[in-house]
Amino acid sequence: MSASPDSAFVPSWLAKPADANDLSPLVWPASATRDDDGILAIAGVSTTALQREYGTPLYVLDEDEVRMHARRTRAAFEDAAAAYGVFARVYYAGKAFLSTEVVRWVTEEGLAVDVCTGGELAVAQAAGADPARIGFHGNNKSVTELTQAVHAGLGSIVIDSRDELERLISIVSGTGATQSVLVRVVSGVHAETHSFLATAHEDQKFGFPLSDAPAVVARIREVAELNFIGLHCHIGSQIFGTTGFAESAARLVATHGELLAGGDVPVMNLGGGFGIAYTTADDPTPIEDLARGIVDAVAEQCTSRGIPMPNLAFEPGRSVVGQAGVTLYEVGTIKPVQLDGGNTRTYVSVDGGMSDNARTALYEANYSARIASRTSDADSTVVRVVGKHCESGDIVVDSEYLPGDIAPGDVLAVPATGAYCFSLASNYNYVTRPAVVAVRDGRSRVIVRGETIDDLLARDVGVVAPNGRNA
Numbered sequence: 246m247s248a249s250p251d252s253a254f255v256p257s258w259l260a261k262p263a264d265a266n267d268l269s270p271l272v273w274p275a276s277a278t279r280d281d282d283g284i285l286a287i288a289g290v291s292t293t294a295l296q297r298e299y300g301t302p303l304y305v306l307d308e309d310e311v312r313m314h315a316r317r318t319r320a321a322f323e324d325a326a327a328a329y330g331v332f333a334r335v336y337y338a339g340k341a342f343l344s345t346e347v348v349r350w351v352t353e354e355g356l357a358v359d360v361c362t363g364g365e366l367a368v369a370q371a372a373g374a375d376p377a378r379i380g381f382h383g384n385n386k387s388v389t390e391l392t393q394a395v396h397a398g399l400g401s402i403v404i405d406s407r408d409e410l411e412r413l414i415s416i417v418s419g420t421g422a423t424q425s426v427l428v429r430v431v432s433g434v435h436a437e438t439h440s441f442l443a444t445a446h447e448d449q450k451f452g453f454p455l456s457d458a459p460a461v462v463a464r465i466r467e468v469a470e471l472n473f474i475g476l477h478c479h480i481g482s483q484i485f486g487t488t489g490f491a492e493s494a495a496r497l498v499a500t501h502g503e504l505l506a507g508g509d510v511p512v513m514n515l516g517g518g519f520g521i522a523y524t525t526a527d528d529p530t531p532i533e534d535l536a537r538g539i540v541d542a543v544a545e546q547c548t549s550r551g552i553p554m555p556n557l558a559f560e561p562g563r564s565v566v567g568q569a570g571v572t573l574y575e576v577g578t579i580k581p582v583q584l585d586g587g588n589t590r591t592y593v594s595v596d597g598g599m600s601d602n603a604r605t606a607l608y609e610a611n612y613s614a615r616i617a618s619r620t621s622d623a624d625s626t627v628v629r630v631v632g633k634h635c636e637s638g639d640i641v642v643d644s645e646y647l648p649g650d651i652a653p654g655d656v657l658a659v660p661a662t663g664a665y666c667f668s669l670a671s672n673y674n675y676v677t678r679p680a681v682v683a684v685r686d687g688r689s690r691v692i693v694r695g696e697t698i699d700d701l702l703a704r705d706v707g708v709v710a711p712n713g714r715n716a
């Protein structure tokens with residue numbers, strides 16, 4: 246394969262690496278190495294051995310990397326809060342990646358769990374998570390889901406609308422039980438990776454405007470079975486820096502202060518959204534700096550208003566699991582495509598795609614990639630990694646420098662796929678969803694089995710010839 250002229254179609258953020266085999270610690274799990282044959286290993290497990298045993302595509306999750314991020318996050322927020330004599334509880338946002346095994350890892354590391362549907366709640370329950378340490382948010386929780394939550398004895402439910410509040414009141418009324426609730430508010434701060442936008446109003450579906458909070462809380466306080474514990478806010482995801490969080494916290498503290506006139510408000514939940522590196526161009530803020538910056542901002546606001554500092558809660562998902570995940574694919578077709586202007590873009594097709602990683606198509610997310618099954622001295626060239634779906638937007642990695650001799654049969658690894666890949670996976674084009682394999686100390690084990698064609702056909706009531714075979 247001839248090298249592409251890397252020019253006009255190379256994104257400005259993408260720098261040509263000195264070595265297109267390298268494994269930057271910014272995006273790969275700390276355990277990622279190359280063995281003596283140049284084969285990528287995660288947690289001491291060879292990726293070619295993983296391919297032989299489990300096939301591709303395959304989600305590989307480094308258990309120690311998840312546990313390390315869980316521990317580090319908890320310590321960062323607890324320490325930052327302890328400096329002001331308050332407590333911080335860190336919930337793991339299950340939406341990033343939820344399976345019973347992952348729930349056990351994060352809860353063993355001292356995190357609580359946050360879910361946003363009855364299905365996510367069922368997984369947390371199936372893992373044996375302590376219901377008192379589960380929080381339930383979401384913008385349209387049904388009567389069934391709210392009933393499931395109340396009966397399970399969940400630690401907290403985040404109220405997102407008037408309708409939902411009335412639904413919950415009708416469920417708890419007369420039960421004699423007490424359900425703790427928070428009220429989700431929109432602070433008007435919307436943060437993106439590198440910047441934030443602060444407006445008076447936000448045009449989106451979640452929560453209440455801050456100005457509605459006093460009336461909503463007054464209604465909650467009328468109900469004996471409800472215990473209002475605080476405000477909840479989540480300003481966005483993949484955020485770098487503390488500015489947006491600090492602005493949001495300032496607005497929340499003002500309303501929090503008003504609510505103290507009607508009773509105790511022990512908690513403030515500031516959500517998740519802490520960014521990770523998907524490529525070496527990303528420069529996330531260390532979690533300790535984020536934690537200190539956010540907690541300091543809350544403390545400063547409380548001091549200037551002369552109100553006591555509340556306990557704090559946070560809900561990170563991506564920053565706990567993102568860097569722990571690596572997706573393995575096998576390279577199939579490689580196609581040089583002539584572009585207007587004389588450039589040639591090399592399309593490298595893999596055996597998965599937007600069904601196992603929807604983020605590129607959904608958010609124009611950037612990823613990086615490396616050949617896992619070998620190293621190569623060939624000059625690197627910019628390629629686009631695409632999937633096998635019948636969709637031109639089926640892109641896994643928009644642009645990456647890979648060795649110019651990449652060939653069919655190579656195993657390709659895409660790092661930083663631990664968050665929002667497995668959880669957003671689909672069966673588009675009736676492609677089976679990959680297994681999830683956990684790796685640790687040189688050993689691998691399946692924690693979510695891969696789907697089979699029988700799984701795909703199982704819900705179709707018209708099947709006359711099982712497994713696509715003629716009866």
Ligand SMILES: Cc1ncc(COP(=O)(O)O)c(C=O)c1O
Nearest residue numbers: 338479482517518560561562563
């Ligand atoms: C309410 C809420 N909390 C927590 C999270 C987790 O965000 P992240 O995975 O970016 O940390 C989200 C994600 O969108 C969310 O909506």
